[in-house]
Amino acid sequence: MTLDLLEINVNTMKAFASAIIDRPYGLGLAIALLLFAAPVFPQRPFSATYDSSRPLKLQGIVTRIDWVTPNAFVFIEVRDTTNTIANWAIDIGNPIELERDGWKRSTLNIGDVITVEGLPTRSEARQAFAKSVTLMRTGKRLFVPPTRRAAAPAAPAPRWPDGQIRLSPTPGKTGYWGASSSKVLVENTAVKIPMTEDGLLLNISDADKVAPFLPWAKALYEYRQRRFLRDDPYSRCVPPGGPRQFQMPNGFQFIEQKELGRILVFLGGGDRNWRVIYTDGRPLGTAAEAVPSYYGFSVGRWEKDTLVVESVGYNEKFWLTSAGLPHTEALHLTERFTRTDLNTLKYEVTVDDPRTYTRPWTGSWTVQWVPDQDIQEYFCEDNSDFIR
Amino acid sequence: MQKLALFVVFLLMMMSAFGQEGHPLTGTWSGDWGPTAAQRNHVTLVMTWDGKVVKGTINPGPEAIQLASVVLDVTNWTVRIEADGKDQSGKPVHVSAEGKIDDLSSAHRKLSGTWMQGTTKGDFRLIRD
Numbered sequence: 001m002t003l004d005l006l007e008i009n010v011n012t013m014k015a016f017a018s019a020i021i022d023r024p025y026g027l028g029l030a031i032a033l034l035l036f037a038a039p040v041f042p043q044r045p046f047s048a049t050y051d052s053s054r055p056l057k058l059q060g061i062v063t064r065i066d067w068v069t070p071n072a073f074v075f076i077e078v079r080d081t082t083n084t085i086a087n088w089a090i091d092i093g094n095p096i097e098l099e100r101d102g103w104k105r106s107t108l109n110i111g112d113v114i115t116v117e118g119l120p121t122r123s124e125a126r127q128a129f130a131k132s133v134t135l136m137r138t139g140k141r142l143f144v145p146p147t148r149r150a151a152a153p154a155a156p157a158p159r160w161p162d163g164q165i166r167l168s169p170t171p172g173k174t175g176y177w178g179a180s181s182s183k184v185l186v187e188n189t190a191v192k193i194p195m196t197e198d199g200l201l202l203n204i205s206d207a208d209k210v211a212p213f214l215p216w217a218k219a220l221y222e223y224r225q226r227r228f229l230r231d232d233p234y235s236r237c238v239p240p241g242g243p244r245q246f247q248m249p250n251g252f253q254f255i256e257q258k259e260l261g262r263i264l265v266f267l268g269g270g271d272r273n274w275r276v277i278y279t280d281g282r283p284l285g286t287a288a289e290a291v292p293s294y295y296g297f298s299v300g301r302w303e304k305d306t307l308v309v310e311s312v313g314y315n316e317k318f319w320l321t322s323a324g325l326p327h328t329e330a331l332h333l334t335e336r337f338t339r340t341d342l343n344t345l346k347y348e349v350t351v352d353d354p355r356t357y358t359r360p361w362t363g364s365w366t367v368q369w370v371p372d373q374d375i376q377e378y379f380c381e382d383n384s385d386f387i388r
Numbered sequence: 389m390q391k392l393a394l395f396v397v398f399l400l401m402m403m404s405a406f407g408q409e410g411h412p413l414t415g416t417w418s419g420d421w422g423p424t425a426a427q428r429n430h431v432t433l434v435m436t437w438d439g440k441v442v443k444g445t446i447n448p449g450p451e452a453i454q455l456a457s458v459v460l461d462v463t464n465w466t467v468r469i470e471a472d473g474k475d476q477s478g479k480p481v482h483v484s485a486e487g488k489i490d491d492l493s494s495a496h497r498k499l500s501g502t503w504m505q506g507t508t509k510g511d512f513r514l515i516r517d
Contacts, residue, residue: 219465220462328410355411355437
């Protein structure tokens, strides 16, 4: 059981637990409530869970390995200087990504002694995110968080018989779009903004450099940042609408249905959602006409080798990225997808929401092709935090 | 009784912990205002944000009162609302309310504070639907 499950409200939870367990049938009630409550917080944002400012080093004996998505855990017994033993839960990341990088569940065994360098949780829980795991008997480093994966051999971007760039695999091949070069969206400027990988600013006064916020939006963005992004709707398995869908660790795939005049985007994250981009020439319409949704209403066209997609009709229930960028139903996105070669997709998005930002602004990143593989099964609710 | 209260608090926390959507004031807010705990008047407050101003209506329908101004202070999430309408007897009445948003991260966030309607002063409590 993950130790920081209810870190936000620890004191209240203690009082609550004491209160109900003392009642007749209290234990049953408590179990029923926990079962009910579990889906409410299925996936905490990284920065809300782990404190990158307090690196730690632990050495202990492996007592359990939970090889489950989205995060695998290794449990170790750690003996401190007073000979007291404590159990620690070590988050080693997404097992699908680990397997892609060559690691397996059998890489570690019960009884192995390991050294973990990582980050503790923000709570008192004995849980840490591993930056590295070293097997002491061999000295070999295991489970190093994946860096940029080896790409397929360099080659030009594939094309359809009509010469148009192909975003999907060629016949007889597999592959999908995987790791993005950034998990945050900031305005394309020369300014480097110090922040964590999931967009937590190291200096809150840098908020103005992220995007041209209206005052309310900046205040709300800062509010979310000050709460370490713990209010992220994605942590409740709300779909990753907007640009964020192209930053999810489980990747995405294009299904180009030319005969139907549409492109489907299959998402590996966000509960295997899909999105439709119509390429049959139908009009975009306006945000006011659309039924608000997570992925909006999208129409696309090709401008030379770039797929240009315009979308409106978004609801307000998601964040544009994990870092807490707000928006309203007036949001209009213009996305440009350019496959510059076999392995690289350039993604550029222009955010136009005059109720949230003072002017349209543009951010971009690249996404790497994962050759010879398909998107793996992933469901947000199936979180290791809550199935143990 | 204390245990029951704790239980209710817990459930409310679980239900309202997350869910911030768009501009903090947009949406439909329901609750009441009144000079005392016993004398309460139902209030439905609907507000929209067009990118420049917050517009809205108190109690949409035949007795609706249009908001004249809404000022949101984002430094402390306080709100000042001014409106002019008519009371039940048809006489002009000015409404002035000052409140604070709580549970900003929740879709069901709260807005509460003081409410002045004509010469009657009281408090109000609203929850976003």
